[in-house]
Each structure stands twice: as structure tokens, then as C-alpha cells.
Amino acid sequence: MVRDASRVETFSDGVFAVVLTVMAVELLQNGPARDPGKQLPDALAHAWPSYLAYVITFGIAGQIWLGHHNMWRYVVRVDQLLLVFNLLVLLFVATIPFTADLLSDNLRRSPAEQRLTAALYVGTVLGESLFFNLSWWWARRRHLLHPELDPRLARAVAWRLRLRPLLYLIAFAFVFVDPILSLLLYLLLVGLSLIRRPGDLPRFAAGASEEINGRGR
Amino acid sequence: MVRDASRVETFSDGVFAVVLTVMAVELLQNGPARDPGKQLPDALAHAWPSYLAYVITFGIAGQIWLGHHNMWRYVVRVDQLLLVFNLLVLLFVATIPFTADLLSDNLRRSPAEQRLTAALYVGTVLGESLFFNLSWWWARRRHLLHPELDPRLARAVAWRLRLRPLLYLIAFAFVFVDPILSLLLYLLLVGLSLIRRPGDLPRFAAGASEEINGRGR
């Protein structure tokens, strides 16, 4: 009966899985297969913004999934508002293919159009980040987290979550310098967050951790 | 072997996840990216009915998911008919993108077309609501719910479920006054149901609740 968090994960995973694969379908429909006039190698090369957008989006959505995974493993119970915050996170996650498609379509147009689409993309990620922060804040306040979770760790996670939108905003500021540079900066940010030391994966307080790891599965 | 309800949830979550993300794909395909003749800001602004429909649909489908989540956590066993009722709920949930797309395409046409598409949209939600009510009624009648679920709570849930289609019908009646007003009323109804106090999340009878929460997970 206490599988609540588990069902939230299943549902969210479904949304994440569709978002990741929808980008690949878009790739397919924007890709060279739909460009009959050109030679295949040219058509493939011509479609590079699609590939870039696919990789970046996979990186962003994958990173959000990692964060979601890391957070929800500490959630023991849910209440209505936590579910609503999670739905709002997913509302923004589900629009990533839309904004990413806009971005990749406008990557070779005027600077004004590049900035507008980059701003929309960043807005999506910021919205997601905002409600993600609210989820963690609410889960802590309402004692929905595992009772043996180390409070220092819960605080550290909260700080890391607050840092993320800031870094995204800085990367966004570079849109006014050069949109491609801004995108590459994103890729770098995502890369950095992915390769972080396995050691800093959130842990439980010593006792709880022993007990849990001892159970095997 | 008694994971029956858990599999029903996984399956339903898959349908919900696709429904939520399909709307975002539709957004992408109805959106400005497919409107080459226009300037980007105009094209983005022009597509506002798509955004409204996306948000409303996400709200409606998200709210249905919340209700589904709240109901199924009390279901301990399933039988053939409960599964069929659940499939029929999903049959209507899966058509939400279709009716929402119709709605958003006709939002700026004649009042007759607005009414027709709004009626279809409401019909979808009413159909879903009907079979949702049948699910709860059948699960109670067949003793498929958790044995320690407080009977007063089961009754309260049944009343709340019966109330929902009524509120939707009232919102629908406003289509004859003004379709946009009717849509906004929906949004308000969904919003109200989302922000309800966390305290009124269904609880078990005192003893059961203690036992369950004490287990941690």
C-alpha cells in the first residue's frame, strides 16, 4: 500500500521515455529521408542541427531523469501537492521536444530568431527546475522523505538543485554573445554534471545505509 | 502473485504518459515550426490556441491520473470486470488528444463549431468519469479494496467521484454562453481540485494507517 512513490516513478518514467524517443522520431522526420532532391551524403550532412539538438535534448532530459531518480529514491510517502509539483515538472519536460525542434529549425536563421528560440528552450528547463526545487522543498517540509535520510545530505541536495537554474541562466546569457556557444556551454554543463564523482551520489545516514545495503535487494 | 493491481497501474501509466506527451508532439506539429511563411514571433503568437489546449489537456489528463492513483492504491485484488472498466476509462483517456486537437483547431471558428468540439471534449471526459465511477462502485461491491480501508472514506470517495461529472456538465453548459469562458471554467475546476488540502487525501482506518506508515516503505 506504500508503493505510492513507486507508481509516481513508473508514470514519470513513461513520460521521460516518450520524450527521449520522440526526439529520435523527429530526427527521422526532419532528417534526410524526407529530402528527396539531394544526394544522400549531402542530405545527411545538411541535417546536422537535428543531430546536435537530439544529442543536447537527450543530454538535458537524461540529466533531468537522473536528478528525478536521485530525488525520488528518498521519497517514502506522497501527498496531493507533491504529485502536482511532479506533474508540473513533467509538463515542462514534455515540451522539451517542441522547444528543441524550434531551436534546431532556427539555428541557421537570424540572431533575433536564434535568441528567441534559445530563450524558449531555456524557459522550459527553468520551469522544470523551479518545480523540481519545489518538489524537494515540499517533500522535506512535509516529512515525506525516508526518516533515516541524513539531514545534511537533504540540505546539500537542496543547494545543488538551487544551483542548477543559476548555471542554466548563465549559459543562457551567452545567447547574446553567440547562440552556438551557448548551446555548447549547455552541453558542457550537462557533461560536467554527468561525470561527477560516483562518490557524491546521495547516501543515507550511516546506520540506515548499512541496514539497506545489507538487505541485498 | 497478488501484484495484479500493480500491473494495472503500470499499464495505465503507460497510456497516461503517452497521452500527455502526444499532446506535446501535436504542439510541435501544429506549432510555428511548420509555418514557414510567417515571421517567428508572429507564428509563435498565432499558435496560442495550441498552447491553451496543451495546458488544459495536461491539466485534465493529469487530474485523471491523480484520481486514478488515489483510487488504485486501495485496490488489493482485481477481477475481469474491474479490468474491463479500467480499459474503458483508458479508451476515453486515449481520445483526449484527438478531442483536444479538434477543440484547439476550432477555437476561432463559428460558435456552432466551437460548441460541437467542446461537446465532444466534454463527452470524452464524461465517458471517462462514468467508467471511473463504475470501477470504484464495482471494487467496493466485490470487496476488491484493502480490507482495512475505512468504509466512511470509501463512501466519501464515491461521492466525490459522482460530483466530478456534474461539475463538468455545468462547465459544459457555459459553452452556450461563451466557449472560451467554458474552457477557463474547466481550467479553474481542474485547478481547484489540484490545490485541495493535502489533508483530504484518502486515509486508512486508524489502525491500518499506523501499521502501514510504520513500515517505512
Added chain:
Amino acid sequence: MVRDASRVETFSDGVFAVVLTVMAVELLQNGPARDPGKQLPDALAHAWPSYLAYVITFGIAGQIWLGHHNMWRYVVRVDQLLLVFNLLVLLFVATIPFTADLLSDNLRRSPAEQRLTAALYVGTVLGESLFFNLSWWWARRRHLLHPELDPRLARAVAWRLRLRPLLYLIAFAFVFVDPILSLLLYLLLVGLSLIRRPGDLPRFAAGASEEINGRGR
């Protein structure tokens, strides 16, 4: 570590969920929203074969899911070949939207085209049914089922599974009389199988059943 069957269910549920919702997306793309020349009521009425095909497909795929759910709750372990049989079931399930779309597109064409598309549709269902039968046969032969499953029940399930393709073939034979009649016969068959008495849901041997139901969840 013995969650094997559970993961097979999650994966299959993902495929089922996408199949059910893909039909609704097709509805959307074949539907009146893409028919700008016509009046809305006419366009909606004109699209009736899409609705029929959607309902029938939802019925067929939903029924297959019910069967899949009923079978896999008895599976305790899996081996390579059982997984392959299950993948082949899904191979056919995943083509249902394709054959259903063909069917609905040709429902108002010549009898020859109606027969060809109906034959393809039935072929899909027969292929699925064949590998479903093989799954059950293999799971019984290799003792992958719950050890306390009543052998008489396992035999009864096997007989019911063998009956299904026969009934489908009979419904198919009516294509040569009238394709619409054949489709309606399918709908009837599906309906009959859905409304079967809850009492004939497979049960365990008396002792096992007691033990299992007593556990609550």
C-alpha cells in the same frame, strides 16, 4: 532477483500502451481536423470508419492485454525461449495499428480490397495468438508457472487459448460474405470474452489461494 516476470510485464505493458494510444493519434491524423474543405459536422461524420477501427482495435488489443495479464500472473520464472515467444507476441501486437489503419482506409473500397485488408488484420491476430499459445505451452512444459497452480486450471487455460484463433478464423470466413458483418462479429467476440463471468478468472489450488489472499497484498 526473481522479478523476471515482472520486468517482462512492464516491457509488454509499454508496448500495449503505445499501441492503444497510437491508434488515437492516427484517429487524430486521419480525422476531420485534417479535412479543411468540409464543414465540421460532415467531416466528423465522414470519418466514421476511423472511429470504428479505433474501437475495434482498442477492443482487440485490450483483450490481448487481458489475456497477457491473466497468463503472466502465473509465471514465476522465465527462460530465453519464453522471452522470445513473448517478443514475437509483441511483434504482432505492434502491427495492429498498421493493419487496422489499412482496414479503415479500405472499408469503403472494392470487396477485393476489403478482403485483403481484413485478411491482413486477421493474420496479425492469428500470429499473435499462435505465439501466445506457444508461450503458455512452453511455460507449462518447462515448469515456469507457479508450483501451486492447479493443473486442471492450466489445462483449461490452454484449451481456451487454442479456441481463440479458431473463433477468429470463423469471423474471418465471414469476410467473404460481408466485410462489415465480419468486423461486427469480431466486436461481438471481443465483447463476449470481456463480459465473461468474473468467476471464471483462473484461480490457484485451494491451499495456495488461501495463503495468497490472506497476505492482503
Added chain:
Amino acid sequence: MVRDASRVETFSDGVFAVVLTVMAVELLQNGPARDPGKQLPDALAHAWPSYLAYVITFGIAGQIWLGHHNMWRYVVRVDQLLLVFNLLVLLFVATIPFTADLLSDNLRRSPAEQRLTAALYVGTVLGESLFFNLSWWWARRRHLLHPELDPRLARAVAWRLRLRPLLYLIAFAFVFVDPILSLLLYLLLVGLSLIRRPGDLPRFAAGASEEINGRGR
């Protein structure tokens, strides 16, 4: 709290499920239903490369799923890097529909185009295979596997995983002889790997296996 691996499986299954069904949707959109000028039987026959590509892709993605299933049932804990390797496996899995579509579109064009698209397809599978190997290597090195997993078995799995990209490369080399032959060779390789004896499904060390199977579920 130790459900980590279980959530990774749910998420990956979502991606696999969408990949398998997306191919069927592609079939639908490349298929005869969109070819109004032709007679139905001709249109159906004309679309044979789509069917071949669908079956091959289902085979490849299904085989990858089998491997993923076989590997992850031994994983007891996860860390950040294992999740990243898994995301990268999925990054390549999600592009299978794209490369398969390219392949099926170019199967009747010039040898140069056939080779290029076949190379892309093989590249996808090689990329997936590389990160799959890294996953297993990392899980072994970091002791994330079940503690009672027989070390000889873990080594045997590692060898089998290393063999797979080699076989794919050999099949790819045949593209320079004949692209169709190369595809058929793939199909054969996939077939061989599927029909391998159920007996060689990885087992636990004797004691652990007893304990696990004894639990029933």
C-alpha cells in the same frame, strides 16, 4: 529503497517499448495507405523494404532488450556512472528507428547509398554495444552486482558481450559484397542468438540459486 535497478529497468523498458512501436508507426506512414495512386496489392508488395526493416529492427531491438534484461537482473545497486552508461545505451537504441528508416529507404538505390546507410545502422548497434560492454565492466568493477553471482558466469557474460560487436562488424563487412546479404546475415545472427539453449541463461552460484528459486516469487 534499494529499488534503484528496478527503476532503471522501468525507464529503459519505456524507451524499448516506444522504439519497437515507433517502427510499426513508421511502417504505417511509409506503407501502402499513403500511396493513393497504386492498386492495393501492388502498393502492399511495393512496400516490402519497410517490412524487412521492421522485422530486422524488431529483431535487433528485441535482442538488445533480452541482453539488457539478462544483465540488469544481476545488478543490485547503481551509481551515477552506471546510469550514464545506461542512458548512452538508450541514446543509441533510440536512434535505431532513424537508421532503420534510412536503410529501408535506400535499399533499392545505388550501392554507395546502400553502404552508407548500412554503415550508419551498424554504427548505431556498435555504439549501443560499446556502452553495454562498459555497463557490465563498470558494474563488475564497482561491485554493483549481486554478491552471490558466480564470478565465472560474470566473466562468461563479459566475453559474450565483447563477441557481439565483433560479429556485427563481420556482418557489416559483407555490405561491400552485397547489402541485402549483409542484412540477411544480421537476421541470421539475431536468430542464432535468440534460439540459444535456454540452459545457458546466466545462473547464480549454487547456494544463491537454491535460496532464490525456493522463495517461489
